[in-house]
Amino acid sequence: MTTNQTIGGVPRGEPVYQVSDGVNGWSDVDLLRYTACCLDPEEYECRVLYAEHPAPVAVVLPARPRADEEEYERMTDYEKGLLHGGIELWDKIDEVTRLNPSL
Numbered sequence: 001m002t003t004n005q006t007i008g009g010v011p012r013g014e015p016v017y018q019v020s021d022g023v024n025g026w027s028d029v030d031l032l033r034y035t036a037c038c039l040d041p042e043e044y045e046c047r048v049l050y051a052e053h054p055a056p057v058a059v060v061l062p063a064r065p066r067a068d069e070e071e072y073e074r075m076t077d078y079e080k081g082l083l084h085g086g087i088e089l090w091d092k093i094d095e096v097t098r099l100n101p102s103l
Helices: 031-038 069-074 077-099
Strands: 015-020 026-029 045-050
Touching: 015 031, 026 031, 031 045
Parallel strands: none
Antiparallel strands: 015 026, 015 045
């Protein structure tokens, strides 16, 4: 079974193989154990589930930290540190966005 199968033209997610012995409930297993258990249908029940692709999510980021020169001069060292930390964080967010255009 491959991970690129489709249902009605819609691609499936990754397969999750599960077996149950009727007593202990369902357990996730690897493909080899799944195949072995399916050879004994009187002892084990087998099923394959497919993980769904995550739904797209809109993310709203907070405003970028900015301070004009006059405002910056009135800031305490602590506030300046927070401002610089926020700017560094935004630099990292910009880099992630550049590397992942779908974001």
